Structures are given as C-alpha cells and as structure tokens.
Amino acid sequence: MTKIIKLNVIPPPSAKKKTIFTIDEKDVLIKGVELESHICGNCGFVLAENIMVYNYRDVMLQCPNCKSYNGDPKSNSF
Numbered sequence: 001m002t003k004i005i006k007l008n009v010i011p012p013p014s015a016k017k018k019t020i021f022t023i024d025e026k027d028v029l030i031k032g033v034e035l036e037s038h039i040c041g042n043c044g045f046v047l048a049e050n051i052m053v054y055n056y057r058d059v060m061l062q063c064p065n066c067k068s069y070n071g072d073p074k075s076n077s078f
C-alpha cells in the first residue's frame with residue numbers, strides 16, 4: 001500500500017541553488033515505482049507519485065495547484 005507523505009511548505013528560493021520541478025498543468029510532477037507518494041504541504045495536491053524523494057536531494061517541488069514550494073520534511077537540505 002502506498003504511503004502518503006506530506007511535504008513541508010518552504011519559502012521560495014532566494015538563489016538558484018536547487019532545481020525546481022514545476023509544470024503548468026495540474027498533474028503529478030514525478031511518477032515512479034516506489035511505494036511512497038508526496039503531497040503538497042499546503043493543499044494536499046499529489047506532487048510526486050510513488051517515488052523516494054530522497055533520490056532528489058537538491059530539488060524542491062512547486063505545487064501547480066497552489067504555487068507553494070515543497071521540500072523533504074526529513075531533510076535539512078531543503
């Protein structure tokens with residue numbers, strides 16, 4: 001069963017240190033084969049389906065629904 005992980009809403013990046021995944025369409029940004037899905041910490045929109053976000057250590061996910069920036073809740077690198 002897929003585990004749902006709510007990401008932390010983080011401030012917009014002040015410098016271009018990290019890769020930002022974002023798209024204009026309201027669809028899942030990343031799909032994979034792992035048993036975890038990651039949802040927006042603000043609105044609950046599914047940002048990354050079935051991935052381990054730890055594989056994407058230096059990225060943040062911008063929610064296409066509410067435009068919040070989301071980072072890994074377990075990592076200080078976000």
Ligand SMILES: [Zn+2]
Nearest residue numbers: 040043063066
């Ligand atoms: Zn959102």
